[in-house]
Amino acid sequence: PARAQDRVLLLLDWIPTGEHAAYFSGVARGAWRENGIELSLARGYGSGDTVAKVAAGVAPFGVADISAVLAARARQNAPVRSIMQVYSHSPHSMFVLRSSGITSFQQLDGKRIAITPGNSHRLYFPEVARRVGINPERIQWVNTDASAMAALMITKRVEAAPFFAIHHYYQNKAARRAGEEIVVLPFVETGFAIYATTLMTTDEVIQRNPDLVRRFLRGAASAMTWANENQEQACRLHVQRNPEVELDDCQGSLRSTMSYVFNDHQRQTGLGRQAPDRMNFTWQQVASSLELAPGWNYSQAIDLSFLP
Amino acid sequence: MQPDRKARLIASLPAWGATIALLLIWEISVHVFQIREFILPAPSAIWEACVSAWPNLLRHTLATLGTVLMGFFASVIISLPLAMLIASSPTTSAAIYPLLVITQSIPKVALAPILIVALGANEMPRIIVTFLVAFFPLVVSSVAGLLAVPPELIELGRACRAGRFQELLRIRLPFAVPFVFGGLKVAAALSVVGAVVAEFVGADAGLGYLIQTSMAFFRTPLAFGAVVMLALMGIVLFQAVALTERLLFPWSSSVEGTTTATS
Amino acid sequence: MQPDRKARLIASLPAWGATIALLLIWEISVHVFQIREFILPAPSAIWEACVSAWPNLLRHTLATLGTVLMGFFASVIISLPLAMLIASSPTTSAAIYPLLVITQSIPKVALAPILIVALGANEMPRIIVTFLVAFFPLVVSSVAGLLAVPPELIELGRACRAGRFQELLRIRLPFAVPFVFGGLKVAAALSVVGAVVAEFVGADAGLGYLIQTSMAFFRTPLAFGAVVMLALMGIVLFQAVALTERLLFPWSSSVEGTTTATS
Amino acid sequence: MIRLENVNKTFRGRDGTAVEALRDISLDIAAGEFVAIVGASGCGKSTLLRLVAGLVPTSSGQVMLDNAPVTEPRTDTAMVFQAATLLPWADVLRNVTFPIRLMHQHDTKTDDKARALLATAGLSGFETKLPRELSGGMQQRVAICRALLQEPRVLLMDEPFGALDALTREEMSLELLRLWSARKMAVIFVTHSISEAILLADRVVVMSPRPGRIADIINIALPRPRSFEQEGTEEFQRCAARIRALIFKGRDANAA
Amino acid sequence: MIRLENVNKTFRGRDGTAVEALRDISLDIAAGEFVAIVGASGCGKSTLLRLVAGLVPTSSGQVMLDNAPVTEPRTDTAMVFQAATLLPWADVLRNVTFPIRLMHQHDTKTDDKARALLATAGLSGFETKLPRELSGGMQQRVAICRALLQEPRVLLMDEPFGALDALTREEMSLELLRLWSARKMAVIFVTHSISEAILLADRVVVMSPRPGRIADIINIALPRPRSFEQEGTEEFQRCAARIRALIFKGRDANAA
C-alpha cells in the first residue's frame, strides 16, 4: 500500500534457530509490511544482553525472557516493558540419556549435572526439586562451557544437563549418531509453570509512538499464527534467510516452539496475554532466584494493552 | 633466486610433514579410540561437512577475512606510531604502557556491549575488538626493537644532528625492522582470533558466527571446518607477512639467514 | 639507589595522572550523558559494588590469580625451550612455527569441549587455555632476540668451540634477555585475560565466573568491579616482571637507560 | 675558533666508581688549523673529541665554538669515530651519504661526489656492498668518506687510520691534507702514531694519562705541503723525540 | 705444524658479485714459530686468519693443523679479532674468562691469572667495568688478555695493537714476546705496521691485493730476545725496505 513504512529493528534473544522461524517467515511474507513496518531482524547474545541493548536504544523492540525484563527494571530501573507474552510456559528442561535409565526428576537425586555460570536452570531447580521431593543440595553441579555440556553428558561424565526443550530435536539427532538417545524432563511437568519469552520495548517507544507498538504487535501476532499453521513453509522461508539452519532442524524446533505459544493456556488467556496467578508465580520465582525484592510491583514492567 | 626458492621449498617440507602426520594421527585416533563426533570429529568428517556447506562456508570466511584485514591494518597503523611514542621518552612510556596493559588484561567481551551501544551494530566494534586483541604484542616488540639500537648508532645519529623524530625514523626504525616484523607475525595470527572474538560479540555472519550456530545445532564437523578455515587464514596471513618482509626488507630476514648459515 | 627510586617515582606520576584523569572523565560522562548502569556503570557505582561484595570478590580474585600464575609459569617453562628449539635451526623452525600459528588463530573456546572431556572439569584445562593464550608472543619475541645476536659474537662463540647448545645458553640467551622480558611482559598481561577465557570455559570460582554470574543477575557494577580487579592484576604482574628484570638483569633494563639518557 | 676553557670530565661507572677522564683542559684552535692529539690509551683523547663534537657535556668548564658554547652537535662539525660505526642495513654508498640525507642537504650531485670520494679511498666497485662484507680497513675508509662528504668546517677524527696498512695510510694522509688545504677546515686528529701526528699537524697536543691532562703542545715547523720524505728532516726527528719523551715520561711518572 | 695447501677463498656478496679474497695460498708454519702478515687493506689477511681458525671453510685447497685438516675451531687455537668483540653484558673480568668458562677449563686460579694478565696490560682496577665504559684501546687490550688466558698452542692475532698508542704498543709487544718465548706457541700476527712485523716475527709474509696472494716471505735474522733498539740495525732497515718495496710495488702493479 501507499503508506509510509517505519524502519524497525527487532533484536532476537539468540542466534536464529527454528525457534525464530515465525519472525523470519513473517518478514519474508510481509506480516509487518502490511502494518506499515519494514522490519529487520538481528541476532542476540542472550536475553540480558538484548534487554540492555533495547534499553540503550540500539533497537526499539526485542525478544527476551520475561525474567530479564523484570530484573533489569527491578534492579537497575531500566525503562523496559514486556508487551507480549510469547511463551505461556518456560522450556526449561533437564536432558538425560535413555541409556542412563533416568526417567523422572526423582532419580536425579545426588547425581552430577553439568551447568554454565549464571544459568537460570540452576536458579529454578530448587523449586523443581522441592516439588518432586528431592534435596537440591545433594546435586553435584559441574561447571562448564555451554558447548561442552552435551558432550559431558553423552560421554557420561555427568548424568544430566539442562537445556531448553526446544533444542531437543537436533541435539538428539547428534546423540543418535553417537548411538545414544536423549530424553527430555521438562520443568513444567512438575507444575513449575512460569512465563518465559516475551516481546519487549522501552517506555520511551510506548510514549512516543504507541501506534507503532500496536502495529508491531499486530504483525507479530499474524506472523506467529501463520507460522503455526504453515510450519513447513515457515521453515523453508527461515532456512532461505539462514542457511546455517537445516530444514529438518528448523521444523523440529518450530514444532516444539509452537506448543509453547499455542496451547490450552493461550486459548484461555488469548494470544500474548497473561493469567494473573501464573504471572504472580513467575514473579515469585524470578524474584527469589535473582535475589530481587519480592515486594516490588512487577506490573510496571509489563504492558499488554497494545495487543490486538 | 632459483636455488633460493628451492631451498625454501625444502625448508617448508618439515611443516608439511608435521601437518600431514598430525592429520593422520588425528584421523586414526578418532577411529581407534571411538571419539564422539561432537567432541572431536575426524578430519574426514570435517572435510565432508566443509564440502557440503561450501558456498555458505566461503561466505562466512570472506566476512571474517574482511574483519581480520581491517583489524590487522588498524593494528599496524596505530601500533607503529604508538611504539615510537613510547620509545621516544620514558615519560610517555610510563603514562601509556599501563593503559595498554589494562586493555590487554580485561576480557574483550566486557567491552563489547559498550562498543556496540556507543558505535552501533556495524563493522566498527568488530574492528576495534580485533585491533584490541592484535595490537599489543606488535607495540611491545616494536618498542623493544626501537630501544635495542646499539648506543654507537644513536651517537652517530646525534653527531649528524638527527632530532628525536629523525633518530626514530632513520636509525631506530630501520634497526627495529626485524622486531617489527616479529610483532606483525603475532599480530597477523591474533587478528584472526580477534575477529572471531568480535563476532562472538556482535555479528550476523563470519566464521565466529558459523561456529556458534554450528555448535548450537550440534553440527560439530562444520564448526571444526570453520576452525580449520581460521587456522588456514592465520597461516596464510603469517606467511604473507613473512613474504613481505623478504621482499621489502631483504636485509632484515637475512639477519636470520647469516646467523643460521654459520652452522 | 635512593635517587634511582625517586626518579622512578617521578616517572610513574604520568601513569597515575592518566589513570585519575581517565576515571574522572568516565565518572563525569556517565552522569552527563546519563549512561545506563547496565551498559557502563560509573566508577563510584563500581566502587560501592566492590566494597559491599568484598570478601566474595577477594575469593574470586585469588582463584583467578592462581590460574593466572600457573598459566604464566607454564608459558615461561614451555616457551623458552621452545624458542631455543625454533632458533636453533631453520628446519625445526619451519616445522614448529606453523603449528604455533594454528594454536593462535583458532578460538580457544572451540577447544573447551575437547579439553574438558579429555581432562575433566578440573584445573588442568584452565591452565592449558591460559597457557595457549599467553605463550605465543613470548616465543616470538624470544626467537627474535635469539636471532638478533650480532654475527661477531656468534663468531666469537664458535672460535671458543661453543656447541649449538652453549652458543644458545651463553651468548644468544644473555643477548636476548631484553627481548625475553619484553615477551614476558606481554605474557603476563595475556595470562590474566587467558585465565578469564579459561574460566568462561569451565570454573566454579574466579573473576571470569563472577563476571558471568553477575551479568546473569544484572549486577553490572559488580561485573565491572571484577573487570577492574583483572586490570589491576594485569598491571601488578606486568610491573612484577619489570621489577624482576631490573633486579636480576640490571644490564638489560639499562639498555633502555643508556639510550634514553642520551637525551 | 674552538676554545676549551678549564674543561673537566668525570664518568660515573655502573660499578659506582668515578673515573676522571679529563682534568683542566684548556686549548685554543684557530680556524683552518690542523691539530693532532697523541697520548697513551685511555688518557681521554676520544672523550675530548666527544666534548668538542657536543656529544657529551663537560663536568665543568666550557667548550666554545665561534664564541658560542657547544651544547649539542652542530651541522658544520663532522666526526670520524674510533670504531667505523656504519649502519649495518645500508650499503656503502648510502652509509656515506647518510649524514647529508639526514640534514636534508642531499642533491643530485651528492651521489657522484660520494662515488668520487670512495674512489680516492680505493673503494670503487664496493658501493653496493654491505658493511659486513668489507674488511676492517675498508669499513674505516667508508667512515672517513662519510665525514669528508659533509664538507665540515670542523673535522674531528678519532684514530681514523688505525686499521690501515702503511700504504693505504700514506695515500689517505695525503688525500686528507689535499682536502684540508683546499677547504681550510679546522681538524682535530687523534692518532697513536707519532710520525703521523707530526706529518699532518700544525701543532701536536701530547696528553698524559690518569687523569687526562695536556702534557705539552708541540709546534711543528715543517713547511707545507708536507710529504713522507720530510720524515728524514732534523725538525721531524726533533719533534718526534720530544713527543716520545713526553709520552714515555708519563710512564715513569705513573709508575712513581 | 700449520700448513696451507693451495688455498683459495671467494666470497659471494649479497649484490650478486663474487669477491676473490685469497688465491692459491701455500704456507708452512712450524710449531713455536712467530709469523707476521702484512699487506694492503682488503688483501685477505683477516680471511686467512679465519681460515686457519676454522671459522670459515676454504673454497678450495686445505688448511692442515698437526697433519689433520681444519674443519672447525679447535680448543688449542685462540683468536684476537680485528674488532675487540667483547660481550656487552659481561664485565671485563668475565669477558676475559669467557672462553675458559665456555670450555669448562675454569678453576679457582683462573680469576687470579686473569687479574694478573689484566694488570700487565695496564687494566688493573677496571675488572668490574663494562666494555662500553672502556676506551677503544682498553677494549682491545681486554680482547688480547682473553686470548692469552687460553694459553693456546696456536695464537691468531688480527691487528691486535691497532688501537694502541706507541707506548702501550711497545709494552704489549714486549709482553707478548715474553709470553711467546715462555710458552712456545705458534703465532700468526696480522699487522699494518712494518716495523712491528719485523720486531716480532721470525718470518714476515707480505701479501698483495686483489686477489690476495703471497707476494713474498721475508726471513728476519735479528737475534732474540728482541728489543726496540734493534730498529736501528742494518738487518732491520734492510727487511723494512724490502717489505715496503713489495707493498708499494703492489700499488703500481694494481694501477697498471
Ligand SMILES: Nc1ncnc2c1ncn2[C@@H]1O[C@H](COP(=O)(O)OP(=O)(O)OP(=O)(O)O)[C@@H](O)[C@H]1O
Ligand atoms: N663476509 C664477507 N662477505 C663478502 N666479502 C667479504 C667478507 N669478508 C671479507 N670479504 C671481502 O674479502 C676481501 C678481504 O677481506 P679481509 O677482511 O680478509 O681483508 P684484510 O686483509 O683483513 O683487510 P684489513 O686490513 O682492511 O682488515 C675484501 O675485499 C672483503 O670485501
Ligand SMILES: Nc1ncnc2c1ncn2[C@@H]1O[C@H](COP(=O)(O)OP(=O)(O)OP(=O)(O)O)[C@@H](O)[C@H]1O
Ligand atoms: N661512557 C663511559 N663511561 C664510563 N667511563 C668512560 C666512558 N667513556 C670513557 N670512559 C673512561 O674515560 C677514560 C678515557 O677514555 P677515552 O675513550 O677518552 O680514552 P682514549 O684516550 O680515547 O683511549 P684510546 O686511545 O684507548 O681510545 C677511560 O679510563 C675510560 O674508562
Ligand SMILES: [Mg+2]
Ligand atoms: Mg679513544
Ligand SMILES: [Mg+2]
Ligand atoms: Mg682485516
